[in-house]
Amino acid sequence: MRLTPTMTGLSTPAPLAFAFTAKTSAHASRGGAAPLMLDDAGWRAWWQRPSQAQERALYIHVPFCRKRCSFCNFFENGANPARMSRYMAALCDDLQRAAESPFGQSRPFSAVYVGGGTPTDMAAGDLSRLASAIRRFPLTVDAELTLEGRLNGFDDEKWQTALAGGFNRFSFGVQSFNTAVRQQAARFDDRETLLARLRALTRHDEAVIVADLIFGLPGQDEAVWRQDIADVMASGVHGVDLYQLISMAGTNLERAQEKGRLGWAADGQQRTAMYAYGAHTLEQGGWQRLSCSHWRRTDAEQSRYNQMAKRGAEILPFGAGAGGNIHGHGLMYGRDLAAWHEALAAGQRAPGMVMRPNPDARLDGLLRGGLDSGWLALGRLPPPLRAHLLPLFERWQQHGLAERIGETLALTLAGRFWNVNLQAGLFEYLQSNPLGGEAATPAAHPGGARHHSRG
Ligand SMILES: C[S@@+](CC[C@H](N)C(=O)[O-])C[C@H]1O[C@@H](n2cnc3c(N)ncnc32)[C@H](O)[C@@H]1O
Ligand code: SF4
Known part of the structure; x- marks a missing residue:
């Protein structure tokens, strides 16, 4: 059995700070999926075939x-209004074609995620057309419809248009x-503007509001982070994500760092303390942990997508740069x-990559989903x-990253902080130590989703 420190973490008295040397940002998977050549006739045939999936979503x-923004490499195109409207018109046509197909209609969708980029920057008219296009798909009665973006520029007209169109969750x-x-x-925007807007949007509980926070930004010391946690808890939001700042190639932050112009930023050890503080404070305040990086104040927040x-799950992707699986x-x-x-x-498939099915998709999903939630049902x-x-x-247990509670493997606080490393380590372990016959397990769910969401 081959076991390496990238799989097991290190043996250290302080696993939260030192179990791994750097936080991985890659999506964990077994890897090695081979591309598939699919011609236009094959693609069209896909849209005539009913889905076999047990659960489906749109991305x-x-x-x-x-x-x-200085830290982010999700930036793809400048939000010029004419360019965005042209894109949204083509996207809505594409959604309509898909919704009318036998594949689109064959089974209901329980989640839709409109992500980016900054989807809240689209014009109110485009938002209304997008909502109509989404509603052409068969949605479950309680489907979660999320619109992602930022508070700046998301005015009352857009908010009312989104609610009227059926969006019930905003990130x-x-x-x-x-x-x-x-x-x-x-x-x-400044702090007061953000807090006032969040209070206004959450006042009547018309939809679920989720806020993303990052820890480790330049200038964000311990006192600032404590105030960030206090602010988000008092803001009225229903859910919060706490993300460690990941160094991303091509960002302005990376360029500033290279030139030695970054200024003060928390080091790895200080960041682990920030994560621990955020997790404890939220949980002591009655917030429930839904995953290693996500907490909710009320059970209206499901984070289903x-x-x-x-x-x-089967995720139908739409738009340039979208990923999913069909x-x-x-x-x-x-x-x-x-x-x-x-x-x-030209009525053709958008350029991109199609992969061969992963025969281990169901098990990979079970492992990834379990570790992401912090609980793995053995x-x-x-x-x-x-x-x-x-x-x-057992190594994870010895290294303070997990505990056995009966038939459940529960990640410790350190395990939850390093959970993406644990996911990557687990798939590396399976690749280095293949299990004969495992691939023969029947797959109930189709292949692992690649979408924009962060690990
Ligand atoms: C696709 S982005 C969309 C955010 C939205 N456009 C905005 O301006 O707030 C989703 C989230 O990724 C997170 N994110 C972006 N860059 C990150 C980084 N370098 N490290 C950690 N989280 C990051 C941010 O918290 C962000 O809210
Ligand atoms: S996706 Fe959001 S956080 Fe990233 S550059 Fe665009 S506006 Fe900034």
């Missing part, structure tokens, strides 16, 4: 932002409430807007796989 990508990037930290990160994506095949569209427009106008694993993974899990 709709809106790759525009008005500003390039806003706040990052930090601190005005000085925000300015350094090239964000709009993110959980479905981790489990490997009939068990991973699918990733290219980011080039011109090429995307050209293909759609009894749901086939006995040979469970036995095969036990040596790895």
Whole structure:
């Protein structure tokens, strides 16, 4: 059995700070999926075949932002109004075609995620057309419809249009409430403006509001972080994500760091303390942990799309740069807007990659979803796989990353902080130590979803 520190973490008295040397940002998967050549006739045939999936969602990508934030590499295209409206018109036509197809109609969708970029930057008229296009799909009565974006520019007209169109969940990037930290990160608005807007949007509980916070931004010291947590808890939001700042290639932050102009930022150890503080304070305040990075104040917040994506549900992707999976095949569209427009106008499939189905998709989804939530139900694993993974899990226990509670492997606070490393480590372990016969387990869910969501 081959066990390496990237799989097991290190043996240290302080696993939260030192179990791994760097936080991985990649999506964990077994890897090695081979591309598939699919011609237009094959593609059209896919849309005539009914889905076999047990659960399905739509992912709709809106790759525009008005500003390039210092820390982020999700920026793809400047949000020029004419360019965005042209894109939204083509996207709505594409959605309509898909919704009318036998594949689109064959089974209901329980979640829709409109992500980016900054989808809240689209014009109110485009938002209304998008909502109508989404409603052409068969949606479950309680379907979760999320619109992602930012508070700046999301005025009352857009808010009312989105609610009238059926959006019932909004995910806003706040990052930090601190005005000085925000300015350094090239964000709009100050603390008071954000808090006032969040209070207004949550006053009548018309929809679920979720805020993203990042810890580790330049200038964000412990006192600022404590205030960020206090602010988000008092803001009225129903859910919050706490993300550690990941160094991303091509960001302005990376360039500033290279030139030695970054200024003060928390180091790895300080960040682990920030994560621990945020988790404890939220949980002591009665917030419930739904995943390693997500907490909710009320059970109106379900975070259904993110959980479905981790489990490997069928996700129909739309838009340049969108990813998902159809009939068990991973699918990733290219980011080039011109090429995307050209293909759609010619009635062809948008340029991108199609992958062969992953025969282990159901199990991979179970493992990924379990680790992401912080609880892995060992009894749901086939006995040979469970036995095969036990040596790895025992190391995690020895290293303070997990605990056994009966048939559940529960990640500790340190395990939850390093959960993406644990996911990557687990798939590396399975690749280095293949289990004969595991691939023969029948797959109830199609292949692992690749979508924009963060690990
Ligand atoms: C696709 S972005 C959309 C955010 C939205 N456009 C906004 O301006 O707030 C989703 C989230 O990714 C997170 N994110 C972006 N860059 C990150 C980084 N370098 N490290 C950690 N989280 C990051 C942010 O919290 C952000 O809210
Ligand atoms: S944080 Fe949002 S607005 Fe800023 S660059 Fe990233 S996706 Fe665009």
